[in-house]
Amino acid sequence: MPDSPASSRRLLVALAGQPNCGKSTLFNALTGVHQHIANYPGVTVDKKSGAYRDDGRTVELVDLPGTYSLTSFSLEERVAREFLLTERPDVVVNVLDASNLRRGLHLTFQLLEMGVPVVIALNMMDVARRHGMTIDMATLSRRLCVPVVGLVGHKGTGREDLRRAIREAADRAGQTAPATLNYGDLEEGMAALQARLSELPSVQAAVSPRWLAVKLLEEDAEAERLLHDCLTNAHGLLDQARRTAEDFAHRKGLSASDHVAGCRDHLAGDIMATCVRHQDPGRVSLTERVDRFLLNRWLAPLFLTLTVWVIYELSIVQGYELTKVTWPLLAGLRDLAGSALPSAGFLHDPVARSMGLWMVDSANALLNYVPIFLILFALIAILEDSGYMARIAFILDRILHRFGLHGQSTLPFILGGVFAGGCAVPGVMATKGIPDQRARMATILTVPFMNCLAKVPLYTLLINIYFVETKGLVLFYLSTITVIFALLVAKLLSVSVLRNMETAPFVMELPHYHLPTVTGVLRRSFDRTWLYIKKVGTVVVAVATVVYVLLQFPGLSPERDAHYLTRAETAIVDFRASLEGNPLVAAIPDQASLVTLVNVYTDYRADRLLASSREAAQALDARITESHPAFAPFLLRSRDPHARAAQKALRDLAVTRKSLRREMKDERIVNSVLGQLGRSLETVTQYANFDWKINVALLSSFAARESSVATLGVLFDQAEGENRTLEDRMGAEQKAAGYTAMTALAVMLFFALYPPCLATTIMVRVQTGSYRWMVFSIVFPTVLALTVASLTYTVGTALNLTGLQMMTAVYLSALGLLLMVGLFRQPFGRTLARPAYADARQDGA
Known part of the structure; x- marks a missing residue:
């Protein structure tokens, strides 16, 4: 018997499912090492694809972003839906958490309405059994009219059964009709709209008329755009959909979208009643018992603080210790590059050598963070897979939301250095998991305000010159005022330049606790780190070249x-x-x-x-x-x-x-473009009492924060035969020129709010996918920092205040403004998180 067409071609299979359903673990089990990580075109959402061989043909597997539905609220939802509509996969594997089946069925119904061949992968069967749940998979398959396969993804149990189900579903594509949900009082109007859509070949060729009819009644903006793409004049159909939805709302006092959601939930409950049996409905699960401690009103902050400290200690502190091992390797690579480049001259080096080593040094500065990233991403994977990451967001979301941020903004701020000692590069990298796009952008743009380790030397230098008697208090002010400014700026951005950016209803599920697998954690850590290396490597060359030219030319006379x-x-x-x-x-x-x-x-x-x-x-x-x-x-x-x-x-x-x-x-450097720029900027920075030397030091610190002190050490050089510290040299010269503690305060506040360093701006470009936002991350903090520094110096000098008095005044003013903004409630609410075990107990009721 000859092979069917489906058996002789390459199969495209999509994995779809809600977050925390074990989709990534299942993807790893199916594809093994044959994986590729990239981004979907134009967005920063991970695109993970892999392949495996089955029955003589190649199966390409694409892991879609985790999503609760196929609406247009969030970026992940739109990316997943766009892939299904444009790529037309041969089979969609809908991964469901067997222990939280009812919640997952909402996405299943929408996939079935799209008309794509679906296979249900009922994952985490072991967790369901531990919770006393028995699932009748045969009945579930009959109710949904699709094959259902039970799995334990992290153990590989059921993997071959799933591969066989995928193969059979592809061979039977188009031979069976999927289940259709009946929407009761809305069904008549929906059927009429579906009938009109079915008569249009352009719509039939692009999308399922049934799915499109449902989305139009839900007033889905992306569905309306899709209809316009299919028809030259879609106003008649849109008017019909709008009239049907308005008539239903008038008759029932309920919007069509709410009614659709209610029908889906009712059907999910009915399926649970016929397919799932609970041995002990009143039993308190382990997850609920653990949450009684971890989410306790008084203990939750302590557990959260401990978790954050462990992440910071292992990734930033211990990871930085590992750089002492990797840095000699990078230095060896630099020596190797140096030996391959033209030899150095006595005074002048060939341009090929100086530029080549500049590029290597720029790359090494970023590659030196690799040990930190490996540990950081592994710890994040553990938090995600265990289920505690969602609980961190739940604990802090109410506070951060008042300032346009998200509960998951906590980790980026911690990694960036809330008090001192972090790094903005891993902080910006950690924003990738924030689902709300507006909050994610606000976090990316404010993480650099945190006190990274490289800011500390300049603080130490100036405090030891001008604030010797009050070192501790001034350092406390600097350590905490950056957090205050970050929250205020996040609020300002969210109501101004980010106000039109997409946001989503706050939907959070507190999943069951799971034990992460070593393979899954390591794979995700290496995948994300490798993606960082590849992306940064393509951007750093261009940016480093520009900085090199600005520092080298026009050169010496x-x-x-x-x-x-x-x-x-x-x-x-x-x-x-x-x-x-x-x-x-x-x-x-x-x-x-x-x-x-x-x-x-x-x-x-x-x-x-x-x-x-x-x-x-x-x-x-x-x-x-x-x-x-x-x-x-x-x-x-x-x-x-x-x-x-x-x-x-x-x-x-x-x-x-x-x-x-x-x-x-x-x-x-002094005569370079940057040096001349430092002199020309004196007309602007004079209001903060910055001279050209301070300007050059601040400009050079853009390449690396540590460069500020190093540049000052060069500019405030000592005479031959002297052996004084930089504090002595700089203090004596600046005080002789009339500079006071007010100048030092203005410099420190400017430095605290100064634009991110070169490595961080590159990461902003990587995470946002936009040079426009990268430029904004430089320009806006510069204007803000210069404004704050100038006002501080001008007002403090006019009132004849001391540096400490003015620092106290600035701090208390910022804190008061923060409290005022924080007390102002948002005009819209947020959906509270629901534990997964709440649904499980409801299902058993």
Whole structure:
């Protein structure tokens, strides 16, 4: 018998289901390692696809975003629905949580109305049995007119049965009619609308007329758009749908959409009554017993604080310790890149080398976060799979919602550094799971206000100069005022630039607690980290190139270049003079060999610092002896007086060269586009009392927050022979210029609200998928920070206040405004979360 057409072609299968139904675990069990993670075009929702071989053909499996329905409220719902309508999968596997069947059936009914071949994957059968539930799958299959397969996804139980059901459903596509839900008093008008839609070939070819009729009566905006796409004139049908819905609402006092939802819930309850039996309906489940503690009014904050502390400690603190292991590897890659690029000159490097190493350094700065991300994503996966992540959102949502945020905004803020020591990059990354798009954007744009670890050095520097007697109080103010500003800014954004952004009714389900699987946690951690590496790698090159050009050009003038060249030639003459009569001078007969020697010496000293043991150092010496035998006496320890004299002379020359190159670099920065911009900005920043040096330091900190102090250390350089700390040098110079603690306060407030660093702005671009929002994340905080800093300095100076008095005034004003905004209630309500076990007990009633 010849193969049917379906058996000889590639099958496209979609996995659809509600959040926390075990869909991802089932996807991993079906596809194994043959997976690909990307994003749906134009959005940041994960697109996970994989493939497996079955009965001689390839089955491509696409894991759709978890969604409770196929309406147009949320991004996930629209993405899932768009995929089903445009891609037309051969089979849709509807994954249901067997222990929470009634809630999941709402999505099932909508899939059946779409007319797609459906297979029910009844997952978590082991959990249902532990809850005393027995499900009659044969009766359930007859009620829904689709095959039903029982599964335990994390153990792989039922996997082959599901593959067989998918294969058979694809072979029978179009041969059986799906079940249709009867909508009672609305059915007559719906049937009439469906009949008219069925007469239109363009509609028949695009979508199920039954599904479209239901959506039109529900006044679904995306369904109306779809009808317009199918017809040149859809006003007649839309008018009919609107009249039918209005007549029904007038007769019954209930909207058509509410009636549809009620009919679905009634049918779900009827199916539960005929297909599910509870052995002990009054038994209190383990999940409910655990929630009595974890969601207790007084204990919930303590458990939440402990959870947040563990996440922070393991991912940020311990993960950062792991970077001490990975950084030598990245440094080794840099050395490898350096050896492949053109060699460095004595003073000037080829553009290919300097730009190439700049790119490598930029990439390394981001790749250095990989250990943090691996741990962070693993912990997030554990929280998600266990069911506690939904409870975190539930605990804090009421407070954060008042400021346009979401309960799941908590974790990004913690990772960003609520008090001090976090990092905005993983904080922005962690916003991916926030389902409300408006709240997600507000979180992305305010996470950088948190006190990342890189902000602390500048705070420490200025506090130790201007607030020596009140260090603790000022640091407390800075640590908490950023949270206050973040909440206020989130509220401002949500009612202004984000007001038209899509939002969704707050639908939250507190699922049963589950024990996460090691395989699932590790797979998700590696998948998300790899996605970060790929995406950031494509953006960082472009942004780093722009920053490089702005810092390098126009470069030194010919006169200054000649000045440094003369000093270099003098140092070389002195070096050769010190080696006069030394037989080792034969190893450097010309200028090229001397430059090579200095480069080898520089690389050797860097590698020697990375040598972690005596054996590693000896191996390095052996490599030098083998690769550069003529240079070895200049580098390796020796008692030979000629070698020791040569080593001292080379060390002095290398120090001079390093000093000259640093001075040239500093002068090039001052004269660069960014440096000149710092001077030109004085006309604007004068109201905050910032001079060009502070401007350049703040501009350079855009590449990395730590650069602010490093740049100030260069700009406030010390005279030859002095050995003073940066606090002494900067404090003496600024106080001599008339700067006070009010200036320092303005700088710190500006820095607290300053735009995110380069790595974070790249992550904003990745998470939003928009250069427009990336630019906004730079411009808006700059304007806000400069306004706050200027007002602080101007008002404080006019009132003749001290720095501490003005800091207290700013803090109390911001706190008072926060309380006023927080007490203002939203004009719309939020749906309360319902525990999954509440439905289970209702089903058993």
